[in-house]
Amino acid sequence: VQLQASGGGLVQAGDSLRLSCAASGRTFDRFFMGWFRQTPGKEREFVAAINWSSSRTYYADFVKGRFAISRENAKNTVYLQMNSLKPEDTAVYYCAAVASEFYSGPAYYTDQYEYWGQGTQVTVSS
Numbered sequence: 001v002q003l004q005a006s007g008g009g010l011v012q013a014g015d016s017l018r019l020s021c022a023a024s025g026r027t028f029d030r031f032f033m034g035w036f037r038q039t040p041g042k043e044r045e046f047v048a049a050i051n052w053s054s055s056r057t058y059y060a061d062f063v064k065g066r067f068a069i070s071r072e073n074a075k076n077t078v079y080l081q082m083n084s085l086k087p088e089d090t091a092v093y094y095c096a097a098v099a100s101e102f103y104s105g106p107a108y109y110t111d112q113y114e115y116w117g118q119g120t121q122v123t124v125s126s
Contacts, residue, residue: 001025001115005095008120011085015124019080021095021117029073030101034113035080037091037122044094044110048080051104058106063089085124092119 007019021033034049048069049058057069066085071078078095096113107113 001028001031001097003095003097003115003117005093005117005120008093008122010123010125013086013124013126015085016081016083017085017122019082019093019095019120019122021078021080023076023078023097027101028076032098032100032103032105032107033069033071033078034096034098034107035069035078036094036096036110037089038094038119039091046108046110047093049105049107050078052102053104056104058108082122085122087124087126090122090124092121094119 002024004022011017030052032051035047036044037047038044046060048067050069050071054071066083068081095117097115098107099114
């Protein structure tokens, strides 16, 4: 499966952004999907994830109440709605997929994901 993340940009603190991750190749609607982020010199960290049916979602503590993950299986796309952005949210954001079909999570670690997109830069100015 190929993943293409988009929607990043430069915003001010308090603004919102919606990231998209378009999938192609294998059957997207069977995959557990996640978003991670990474800043220079740091490990890639978990942000949010959603299972194949959207019945289960998972969030890092630092985004709870501000970010929301969703998916449209008919469009082979997963989204990350980011509200009340903070300067510390500045990072490259990556979408990823777990290869095990119909997996419902959780999956908080990068080595649980087999497929990765190329990343999209989010910069939040103060």
